[in-house]
Amino acid sequence: MTDAIKPRSGGCHCGAVRFTADLPDQIVGLSCNCSICAMTGFIHIIVEPDQFHLEKGDGTQTEYTFNTRTAKHLFCPVCGVKSWYHPRSHPGKVSINLRCFDSDQNLSGRIVDFDGANWEKNVEQINPELGE
Template sequence: MAEAPMTWKSGGCHCGAVRFDVLAPDEIEVKECNCSICRMTGYLHLIVPAERFRLTKGADKITTYNFNTGTAKHHFCSVCGIKSFYVPRSKPDGFSVNVRCLDDGAVTVTRITVFDGAHWEEAMAKIAHAKEA
């Protein structure tokens, strides 16, 4: 099956101090995680390789928060507090973009898949096992 064509989409934080572009199809599937930080912020994940993400504004406005294993790098705008993207634990060489922070109309979400991030190790083991089958 051929991959859908992709174009650069723009997004950013609430105040506009942080802006980014992400290379993505017009129609996407996203993940909703139930871990404490994603649940509390309503984050919808579009996980991409690093070469499909570029920070275009506000590197000096980003503050980073780590917890648990410290692998994930939760980047927030130091002005408005919005986490529009971060480095996820599941893909530390890529980025997770909060689809809710993309500019209006940039993408259409066709499906939301729930990820059990509250039980991260078990959930990742199930995914690995499913890939082996």
């Protein structure tokens, strides 16, 4: 039986950035050990752009790029939380931090480890691990 897809809400710590994402109850998160994900504790929920809806904070977030400058990391300018961004690993998609969904959203599932510290060597393993 497949979970019905429903809008799930979340945002940054102060509420200046708010979003909804169309997701089932059961999800797969990706835990990456690259330098920025390890420091911030980001757990990736990768979605198509049409599944992500920025409700508040459009145009106000601070962008940070490094290394290849492909990923567009977006931070709330008030509290500094990165609740979502455009990842290098999945061009054209959106990565949402599982930890930034509201606690009443009833999301459950599993978290898969990804060796992003050795990104080039392991990037091909991302999609099979997520069941895509």
